[in-house]
Amino acid sequence: MSSQAPHSTLLIPGPIEFDDAVLQSMSHYAESHVGPAFVKTFGETLTLLRKLFQTTNPGSQPFAISGSGTLGWDIVASNLIERDEDALVLHTGYFGDSFASCLETYGVCATQLKAPIGERPSLAEIEQALKQKQYKIITITHVDTSTGVLSDVKAVAELVRRVSPETLVVVDGVCSVGAEEIAFDAWDLDVVLTASQKAIGCPPGLSILMMSERAINRFKSRKTPPGSYYASLANWLPIMQNYEANKPSYFATPSTQLIRALHTTLSQITSKPLAERFAIHAQVSDKVKAAVAELGLTQLATKPENQAHAMTAIRLPEGMAAADILPGLGKRGVIFAGGLHKEIATKYIRFGHMGVSVTDPGRDDIDKAIEALKQAFAEAKQAKGL
Structure with a gap:
């Protein structure tokens, strides 16, 4: 019961709906975000995210940051592409428009490849678009929450690697991670972003990402500083690396109770x-x-x-x-x-x-x-x- x-x-x-144990872990007593007990829990949580996304590449980096799934768009738009560069947005519903709008907020030229309602762009259409110009990133909404349309991330990633290998493959997995298969390494993905409150089964409030070494190197080779302060990888990358290495670190106070809840649900998910x-x-x-x-x-x-x-x-x-x-x-x-x-x-x-x-x-x-x-x-x- x-x-x-x-x-x-x-x-x-x-x-x-949330599991009782997940909600109970939200009632954890107050603790320091740089104390040894929380640092250990946060570090384990990041390691569990590697299992969830199916990556063993030490160059990849998981992130769990206070914010909604929408913050993931800002992290991508402000760090992995620069003003006046081109992004190809595969549109399968409302959230394609939203991701494109986020990119445009940072001065990115976002081209949407739109499908009729209930459809997804064909591989032939995507290939044709990729051959027209050099896109820095391509974004795929794995499951568009507005339409229930599922995209074939594996096939699109294979196409991008064949036709435009320098293009970063960015997956909006807000409504898919934890329910649909995502093989980060095997599919050669660069970013998968999600949120805590959907199939992962944790209350709202965490923006979660997995980022490839190729994406991190793209950030490190930027010609201009990131367009955001809170979303800047310059601030968050060392924090996540330190926590995963069991070292206390500080940029902005993490949601300690939510991290506890995330640790609980990820432990449950990865136990099978x-x-x-x-x-x-x-x-x-x-x-x-x-x-x-x-x-x-x-x-x-x-x-x-x-x-x-x-x-x-x-x-x-x-x-x-x-x-x-x-x-x-x-x-x-x-x-x-x-x-x-x-x-x-x-x-x-x-x-x-x-x-x-x-x-x-x-x-x-x-x-x-x-x-x-x-x-x-x-x-x-x-x-x-x-």
Whole structure:
């Protein structure tokens, strides 16, 4: 039995439900951020991140910094590319626009390669774009939280290494890390950025990155200083290196309780083979998507290869809006999210299925949500006369 207060089950695409032990670790007593106990915990946490991202390269560096996933964009935009240089942004939804906007804030020339809603740019289109100019970075939203579209990071990285090997491969993994496979070394990636509150299963407040030696060297060879103070690798790189080496260090005070919680959830995740974790997310995703199809509903991502395993974006029938069904779910103790894509925000809902709601066999979150969806949809259809 959970020790948490009774509450509606949160099944949005992040924040997610949290394990009791993770929440309990947030109640750790106050401690010095440079004291030996915390330094040891932080150092172990960074080492556990290497396991999560599947890297053993000593030249790569994990980061865990107070901030949201959005801070990861700033770190990339202010450190790994300079003003007037070119970035190619692969657009699969709302967050492609946002990453491009962040890059442009720092004076970067961001070219978006856009796909229709529910689609992703083809490899042929990406290859053609890469041959048109020299891009310093390419950004890939692994799972766009607005559309539920899954990108093929491995295939794109292979293409970039063949066509434009000097281009840094940057992956926005905010809605994928911990649920979708990411093999940092094997796929030859340069940056994967994420946040604590999604499939990793830690409360919001940490921006998490893994950065390759190639990316770090790109930063070190900059012609101009970084465009941000808080996001500067000049400030954060030695901090992370020191903590991982079990040495106290200071630039800005870390979120000590959140680091404790991250240590707890990463210890849980890495105690079992990651392949098992990815497989159970895929199995539950198939179950959810089959239930959606049984209701006669479709997804924004219509092709199976484009469909994420940590969330499902469900298109509603003509004449029904998100506001017609979300309250029905809520009164049944289940919380889904409304649409986020600007063009069709009212026309779909989003079901997040990741983390302990999927991996803990003692929970019935997914079955409860599917049943609630069936009932709320039937109720909404009747009310709308559909």
